[in-house]
Amino acid sequence: MIPDNFSYLAPASLPEVWDALHEHPDDAKILAGGQSLIPLMKFRLANPAYLIDLRHVPDMDTLAERDGALVLGAMVREAALERSPLIQQRYPGIHDASAVVADPLVRNWATVGGNLAHADPANDHPAMMLALGARVVAQSPRGRRELSIDDFLVDTMETALQPDEVLVEIHVPQPAARSGSAYLKLERKVGDYAIAAVGVQLAFDGEVISHAGIGLTNVGPKAIRAQQAEAFLVGKQPSDETVREAARLAAQAADPTADLRGPVEYKRAIVRTLTARALRLAAQRATALA
Amino acid sequence: MTQHVKMTLNGQPIEADIEPRLLLVHFIREVANLTGTHIGCDTTSCGACTVQINGVPSKSCTLFAVQMDGEEIRTVEGMEQNGALHPLQEGFYQEHGLQCGFCTPGMLMTAEAFLREHPAPTDDEIRQAIAGNLCRCTGYVNIVKAIQHAAKHIREEQAAPVATAEVTR
Ligand SMILES: Cc1cc2nc3c(=O)[nH]c(=O)nc-3n(C[C@H](O)[C@H](O)[C@H](O)COP(=O)(O)OP(=O)(O)OC[C@H]3O[C@@H](n4cnc5c(N)ncnc54)[C@H](O)[C@@H]3O)c2cc1C
Ligand code: FES
Numbered sequence: 001m002i003p004d005n006f007s008y009l010a011p012a013s014l015p016e017v018w019d020a021l022h023e024h025p026d027d028a029k030i031l032a033g034g035q036s037l038i039p040l041m042k043f044r045l046a047n048p049a050y051l052i053d054l055r056h057v058p059d060m061d062t063l064a065e066r067d068g069a070l071v072l073g074a075m076v077r078e079a080a081l082e083r084s085p086l087i088q089q090r091y092p093g094i095h096d097a098s099a100v101v102a103d104p105l106v107r108n109w110a111t112v113g114g115n116l117a118h119a120d121p122a123n124d125h126p127a128m129m130l131a132l133g134a135r136v137v138a139q140s141p142r143g144r145r146e147l148s149i150d151d152f153l154v155d156t157m158e159t160a161l162q163p164d165e166v167l168v169e170i171h172v173p174q175p176a177a178r179s180g181s182a183y184l185k186l187e188r189k190v191g192d193y194a195i196a197a198v199g200v201q202l203a204f205d206g207e208v209i210s211h212a213g214i215g216l217t218n219v220g221p222k223a224i225r226a227q228q229a230e231a232f233l234v235g236k237q238p239s240d241e242t243v244r245e246a247a248r249l250a251a252q253a254a255d256p257t258a259d260l261r262g263p264v265e266y267k268r269a270i271v272r273t274l275t276a277r278a279l280r281l282a283a284q285r286a287t288a289l290a
Numbered sequence: 291m292t293q294h295v296k297m298t299l300n301g302q303p304i305e306a307d308i309e310p311r312l313l314l315v316h317f318i319r320e321v322a323n324l325t326g327t328h329i330g331c332d333t334t335s336c337g338a339c340t341v342q343i344n345g346v347p348s349k350s351c352t353l354f355a356v357q358m359d360g361e362e363i364r365t366v367e368g369m370e371q372n373g374a375l376h377p378l379q380e381g382f383y384q385e386h387g388l389q390c391g392f393c394t395p396g397m398l399m400t401a402e403a404f405l406r407e408h409p410a411p412t413d414d415e416i417r418q419a420i421a422g423n424l425c426r427c428t429g430y431v432n433i434v435k436a437i438q439h440a441a442k443h444i445r446e447e448q449a450a451p452v453a454t455a456e457v458t459r
């Protein structure tokens with residue numbers, strides 16, 4: 001399949017990216033890993049006249065803790081996340097998610113920024129970032145602005161980014177002393193998008209849950225925050241009964257549609273099961289870290 | 291509409307004026323005339339088009355050749371050295387790691403990069419590593435064996451560098 005014609009731009013700095021966006025406000029697209037955009041262009045579902053490749057813009061692949069947050073440059077590849085000991089030890093939920101995105105070859109190119117900016121409800125990072133309370137940083141000639149991941153994700157394939165803004169960084173609050181995260185996904189086969197997936201973060205004060213974050217993948221028009229389940233967990237111990245009820249509330253928050261991956265009831269049941277398992281895993285990881 | 295690109299392909303410089311929409315796999319097969327790299331699904335699923343870009347295995351049906359300006363590309367044709375098969379090619383031959391052979395070039399590209407980082411892998415690690423390369427013939431069992439065969443050979447070669455250097459020259 002051959003995409004339509006376009007011009008390829010490889011700017012060497014963010015200001016050059018903005019110039020290109022400014023010159024072609026209606027028909028330019030940013031190219032990150034290209035693992036979503038290029039397939040869309042091959043199907044001619046996207047026909048940008050200008051492709052602006054971010055790969056040669058310096059300093060967009062930061063992966064480090066700074067000022068109380070994990071800072072991820074938008075161009076950090078899935079493969080780099082998957083291999084990072086820092087991510088594995090301190091942000092296991094992000095490690096889990098990066099390891100189940102597509103397949104190892106796609107992960108060598110796909111970026112975390114692209115995963116969020118694409119805003120496909122089937123993408124794996126948005127739900128995990130909801131659970132972790134991440135913030136995203138958008139930059140334009142008008143300046144830098146930081147917004148919560150909740151505000152960033154607007155609708156199916158729609159984010160709060162303005163036409164002249166580039167997603168430059170993702171900030172994930174550093175985990176509290178006794179906390180753990182997990183991301184569990186059910187897929188039909190390797191490389192497929194989720195039937196459903198659940199990202200969870202739990203923080204503890206003694207034996208009691210002091211904070212809970214739960215995000216759901218591919219069971220609604222965008223990644224969903226299971227707010228009622230989160231609120232229910234706070235102040236409780238993660239007993240079997242509590243986990244079961246939180247899982248039920250999370251399944252209620254899901255808003256799936258029937259498709260080739262299964263009917264609505266099945267997907268809700270998967271959300272319930274995965275939420276319970278992810279909560280137990282996150283609690284176990286929190287204990288192991290303490 | 292065309293753009294000039296210059297890259298290294300299997301150690302040889304290559305340059306051409308191409309349309310930006312030319313996929314890397316088409317550049318390799320139709321401009322450089324190296325047809326060892328295959329096109330299977332054309333939808334980023336099968337890995338038959340896998341090549342290495344600066345050593346990183348990548349699906350060449352999902353990259354544009356213009357993105358490769360200044361980069362180093364390696365294809366299956368770059369594996370054999372001075373008429374001697376690469377240990378992985380030898381492994382696929384000895385262990386019957388292919389039937390129709392359509393997936394093999396991609397498998398070799400992925401496996402070569404993997405063994406550089408994992409010289410003594412478990413079977414499970416191999417299976418994870420080749421998860422982006424589909425094979426419709428073998429059932430994968432012999433592919434895993436072939437990669438283990440090569441891993442063992444490469445380890446032995448590195449343990450006795452002088453002796454093998456003489457043999458392969
Ligand atoms: C076979 C296959 C299976 C896959 N399976 C999964 C899966 O299971 N889970 C999953 O989450 N993903 C999956 N993906 C998608 C893959 O992870 C995507 O590549 C990724 O979601 C997008 O990242 P990218 O870097 O490739 O972005 P690109 O494809 O380059 O860009 C995607 C979109 O985001 C925009 N964009 C990218 N970066 C920025 C930025 N910094 N600022 C502003 N806009 C930006 C682009 O303009 C474009 O509209 C799969 C892809 C394939 C081909
Ligand atoms: S042809 Fe590229 S992945 Fe199948």
Ligand code: FES
Nearest residue numbers: 389391425426427
């Ligand atoms: S040998 Fe035929 S597809 Fe693998």
